[in-house]
Amino acid sequence: MSWEGAALLMAVVAPFATAVGIFALGEARERARSAVNLIGAAVTVVAVLACATAAWSAEPGRHAAVGIDLLDIGFGLKADMLGALFAVVAGVLWLITTVYATGYMSHASDRARFFGFFSICVGSAIGIALSKNLLTFFVFYETLTLATYPLVVHSGTPAALRGGRTYLMYALPAGGALAAGVVWLNLLAGPVEFAAGGSLDPALAASHPTALVVIFALLMLGLGVKAALFPVHGWLPAAMVAPAPVSSLLHAVAVVKAGVFGIARVVLEVYGPLGPELGVTQLLAALAGFTIIFGSVRALAQDDLKKRLAFSTVAQLSYITLGVALASPIAIAGGLAHLAHHAAMKITMFFTAGAVAEEVKAYRVSEFDGLGRRMPLTMAAFSLAALGIVGVPPVAGFASKWLLGVGAVDAGTWWVIAVLGVSSVLNAAYFFPIIHRAWFREPKAEWAGGPPTGQPEGDLRMVVPLVVTSLLGLAMGLMAGADLSPASWASAVAGWGLPW
Amino acid sequence: MRAAALALCAGVGVLLGRAVLSMPETEAGVAPLIEANLAASGVKNPVTAVLLNFRGYDTLLEIAVLVLATIGVLSLSASKPGTWAPVAAQADPVLSALARFLAPVMVLVSGYLLWAGEHAPGGAFQAGSVIGAAGVLLALSGYARPAWVSRFALRAAISVGFIVFLGTAAGSMLAGGTLLEYPPELAKTLIIVVETWLTVSIAAILISLFIASASPAEQLRRRTESEW
Amino acid sequence: MVSQTDLYTLAGALLFVIGLYGIITRPHLLHKILALNISSAGVFFVLVGIARRVPGPTPDPLPHAMVLTGIVVTVSSTAFALALAKRIYTDTGVAVLDASDIEAEERTGG
Amino acid sequence: MGDWVTQQLPALLILVPFTAAPFAYLLGAGYDRQTALLSAALTQPLAAFLALTVVQEGPVRYAIGGWGGPLGIELAADGFSATMVLVTSVVGLLVTVYGLRYFGDLERYRFFWPLWLFLWGSLNALFLSADIFNLYVCLELVSMSAVALVGLTLRREALVAAMRYMLAAILGSLFYLLGVALFYGAFGSVDMATLRETVRPDVAGQAGLALMTAGLVLKTALFPLHFWLPPAHSNAASPVSAVLSALVVKGSFFILVRLWIDVAQPEAFPGASVVLGVLGSSAIVWGSVQALRQERLKMLVAYSTVAQIGYLFLLFPLASGGGQAASDAWVGGIFHAVSHALAKSAMFLAAGIVLARFGHDRLEGLGGLSRRAPVTAMAFGLAGVTMMGLPPSGGFIAKWQLIKASIGSGQWWWAVVVVAGGLLAAAYMFRVVGPFFAREAEDLDDSDLDPGPSPVTMDGAALALALGALVLGVAGQPLIDLIMVGAPALVAGVTP
């Protein structure tokens, strides 16, 4: 097997192997478990970076791939630019989150179970990223669906179980819809590979237009749930009951991005030109646009920080969907870049939420007055990320929004510009009050003196990761124009992804 | 309810009758084949030939059923399986006298039945049943707890026929043939060996079935607490 | 024109459904088991009838062999069923399957 | 030696357990478990070897007594048979290992071993037989050993359940035997190979098929004839429940498939295959609905079996058309039988551990199981994946094939049933799995019953079976190749 193949396998296998190791070590042997976890995450990072290298060095249209065949189903992985983008994001952030989680969970119970399923989720996400065809994608997608459940209900409280139930009520029917769509499409078009510019035979659009539209709807329903598209977004705020690392990596990055990534795969690499031709991508764009506004409006009045962040995520995810659905390479680049940008920024904010909850037991925005004095670094990181989401340059969010806007002009869809403008205002409206409270309100008496003397402002295993991710977000935006920056990478994808 | 059941059964009956009548008037089946191969079977009676040779495998499984049923019954029985439970505290003298006289005769009869089975209807089952009856008689007349019968002996008696049958089957395989493929010259001998041991087993089975199900209820009750 | 063999076979079919009716309607386990035996007797009738269909004097030995095997099997299963029924009776005091059968059982005075 | 074994494989697969059974009974306490283990350790490789031989050299025929059909009885092992024998051996081996500790040397459970060995041998005999009358004897063997195993615990509910099962089984056998009689009367043979040539769609023949079908449907507990299954499967000792749900119901299903797809042709009996499909669909829905209503774990799992059996019967309408769709359905149906066998036995074994540890299996009492018995909980959960038909799992491949077959054969409504069934399954699975993660572990009452952490062999057996069901979902190709070896003409189609 070529080194690319080995890297591909390793990238997917390593997290699962980590999970097995963690389960095997069990609750008691914490030190060994953390070691296994970190090593596994590190190996994964190396592997996904290797995959990215392979994708980068491969000439367009040709990718390293490995796979096995079952029936007429070929399960397989491939290292292409688009997949590598998501895989690297998931892998790298997993490593950081692992450090964070060891700090956050240090007093929690059932840690073996937690970290085990966590690894499985990441493995599935990377599998989703590197899947070579729709079916492999579907397999990992469903694995992710299941492996997330134990994490959502982890705390075991009635609220947690309720949240888990809500999650399943959305996720499982979605899985059914996705399955139906996938099978149908496979029967209609044979095994559906992912290929730049769409893999469906254009003749199909003429022969089975209705079927293709229905299948697209089924697929979007299945993927839209994880992508938190209106009206199937309801599970995400409910799932915020999960521990912070879960909300951070899974509900800001791995799981939800798996949905939008799937949408990207289907729209760009399965339907390709057929999408606009059938008129389905326009509808998708409209839905995404609405979701952006809807999510932002709902976020406005949320007092519970994580819930506010969740609604923000609902809105931000649709930026990606919107970009992908617009028939302009620039917009697509913007959307895909946001995949990485939003990940870095939102994970920072969820990290913050968790760190604050652990350190000063503050859960609501209304409890944040003067928190900047008590946890300056943490809140600085939060503010930086928040500015990024609002789209304030030079933080990452601006770069993607900029590409989206210019792409919208390119595609001639003026309403997208309006949506972007309104959403920026709304984003500011729900994030600036937090920043204002943290920095410009008078703190409680015990916070006024700053962090307890002689101590860091919080568990460093939590503070350092969130500072790192916020700086990542800044760097992504500040050097968006540089080679290998997510934005340039995404542009490269969009560039060769769109022959029409 | 009953009316509905009656109607349904009637329906089954009518349709079944129709089907039965629609069968071809004459159908040779495999009778000619049996005739042709009777000589090689080692027995003269075609039915016995089918039972013990052509379709000996059915008979093997049938013995399996028998042993299985016995084990099943014993598994349900109250007292420890294989022990002779006291049935009649003290039997009345007439019965015991009759039993003492009849038992040897019945053994003799069963021997004849076994021998006759080779050319006329008869064989291990009939023979075993007669000995079984003798055993039941002894049990009823209070002779049923002789010290020389251990649990193991009874278990052995129950399973020996089946084991010997399996042994001959396996032997035919080791001899290079297939399962139950008797060399024509040995067929008769082997069949008689199997039949003999089957007789023992069938007798033991019938006796233990009788004994096993003839045990007092309170013993049963004791064994049914605290299950998981 | 219904031949003698046919009558024999039809009788078998009749026995079968009679047994079936008994199995359905009689609440007491013993009755059910006996009804089952009636049904199986019916089946054996049919087999014997079929054996008669060969041209020539001697009947087809295969169905006979089947009947013999069938009898042994039925005997065994009957034995086991009886043991089971007895055991149920000793444990529960009644020999029925459904609670609803208990009073039906008392009515028929089984 | 090697090729002798190869020649005698079918016979050996039957002889080994059948020989072990009386010895396990004869030797009694102290040696019975070893005998069973030895037999299992011999049978499993033999089964694997048979599968290998079938894949490499095609279907195997074995003339018992050297006569060959129609005079004598033949054993035949095509892909289907070999598959069922193989899955039996895998489940059997693991159940045996599990039973070693589960039953221990409790006097009361000594009878498990001979009965279980009889059952194993009978199943092999059934799967390998090529003679419809011999199949009747096999059916009786299977039923009686199964019933005896159900009654093993001697609990009142168990005994009544066993009685109900017993009567239903005998009745089913009688229907079957009557059908055999009519077949013989109509076509003059009980040997399948001969019948395959001579069978005609005339009234007597079809009536025979009808009677056999009725009897077998009853024995397979297809809705609405499932009345005996839930009590029997839920009240038996858990290893027994595992074997019953995983293998025994498949036995009568196996004969049905043989008769319908192999010996007779569905289109030779129009309409009936649709009836079976409809009953199957109803079973899927009804069984799931009932599973959703249950309050005890083993009852829920038993009803899940009722539902899952329904999928098997979709094979008949889907295969009746022949062609590619038929062969998809063939693979789908059998694949489902296999993966369900693995997953369901895993579930019952896990349930057994729960019962053994905590003295009850009330659903609302299972809070925090994943903390108290993590491996057990995981085994159950993984098995659930196959039940729901989510990838990666054998259940998924099976449903995938069934959906393909139904859309491919233009009968899309069966596909709807399949998808809906998956969702219902998810609903009742998560009714169980959800509480596992609940915080309040004190739900599980630590009565002095709790024998402490379950032994690794028991947990291991359950987990291995569940994992096996998952592995089928990604590495199932060899099994599919096996299934397609010597597949009946109707479904041979194009090998997928």
Place this chain on the structure above:
Amino acid sequence: MVSWLPTWVALAAALVPLAVAGGCALPRVRDAARRLVPLAALPALAAAVLVPEGSAAIGWLVTGVTVQVDDTGRAFLALSAMIWTAAALYAAARPVERPARFAGWFSLAMAGNLALCCVSDPAGFYTFFAMMALSTYALVVHEGPSRRDAGRAYIVFTVAGEALLVCGLFVAGAAAAGIAPGTTLAVAGTVLVLLAFGIKIGALGMHGWMPLAYRATPPAAAAALAGSMSTAGVLGLLRFLPGGDPAAAVLSPAVMALGLAAAFYGAIVGVTQTQPRVVLAYSSISQFGFVTVALGVGLAEPGVWLIAVSAATVYGVHHGLAKAALFLGEDVAARSRRRPAALAALGLPAFALAGAPLTSGAVAKIVLKEATAVAPGVWNDALETLLPVAAVGTTLLMARFLYLVATREAAGSQEPAGGRDLPAAAAWGLLLAAVAGALWLWPAEEVAYAAGKSLTAHYVWLAAWPVVLGTAIAAVAWAARGLSGRFVGVVPPGDVYAPVLGWAARLTAVRDERPYAVPKAAAVPVASSSTGGPTQLDGAGAIENGLLAWATAISAVAALTVLLLLLASRV
């Protein structure tokens, strides 16, 4: 000009304050860093003088930034650098609470303001514009909770402005990327840019934040805000209005009308105000109205855009310096013990703003006239007549301002606070000098020409009469206080925007909800035990019990058999 300096040096120099801001954030070096703030703008000033004309693209930065040094940018860079330096010196002389924090935000705003003068591409400009605008919020609310309303007003308008701006710049950016937007999008983009920067310069309808923010911000910051940061809006307009694009010509009349309206509205509302800084705010609204008019003229036809640009630049610089001087002077006067002298010194920027002869105002007005002279058709005459009238209004505003400053003590509003008066006065002096000299030393020849022209009798008269008239009216109004007093304070600061701000407040108010992440778990009650099937019997349960009954079940077997046998008999 030193030709060996590469263009990007300008940006580097402009970003020096960023480093200072960073220093102010670090606890260790905080106090040292804060002392460097007054020097932070000097490199930019040097760059404005030294860096030669040119442009350079920095591809990796954000989405690619183009550094641009041209006359316009140079002018604004110099203006900003001067004002920020003066303001920083003044701030250093006046104690504020949490000085390091103030210095940090101050430098950050400074960095953004200076840097935006050096870039010409949409994304880059927006980047620094946002940096400036958002960090200013911290300055507005620096004096604590009492400033929250002003802060909200400022941030609401700023955020709206940022959003409008980024949308407008998308179009510009697309054009820059070689994508031709359709006419509709081009016009829409222009409108968006106008609105966005209009907010910054308090154009009519977008001015609501200005009075409140000017009043709330600490003096030094207010000077920078009013003098430099608002003027950055003018630069934005110059950079991104599609001057010379015929498509935009349709907007010209609207823009001119808007400008005129603002000029009068500011004056009329301003005179009724009761606080000096609010008066200054309205004067800014009015003054930027003049600039707007010039731009409107420029949009009319491609040929005149360049004239408009230079007019706007010159007027912007003039107004920026004067306004900054007025803000510092207001504070000096308020605190100084020698108020008459301060008042006298305040006269200079006041008269300059009014456009009195010999002041920069006179020169600026001439440059403005050059532009309005080329206005199309009827607009030409309209502006000819109306602009001097507006100048009268400006005079009135200044009079009102001086009056309020002079009489403040009588109003007794503010006690002279601590701090070192002399350095503060010196900082102010620097600005006064700039006000006095800037336009006379301006290198561009059209300015020199205008300066020369302004000394001719005709133009002296033209410049003088509005001031005289205005002063006279002011005197009359002062005489008739009883009458004019009625108008005082009828319009609240921020006039029509009070409701908007209340709405914004409600929008972001949190709903009180129980948080998800409750620390402790409540136990779930253990339900009672159940055996066998379900205890509760619903419909499905009843049916199932029926099916489980033996008789029914076996009847079902019989029924199935009948069905199959019937099917069998169909042959």
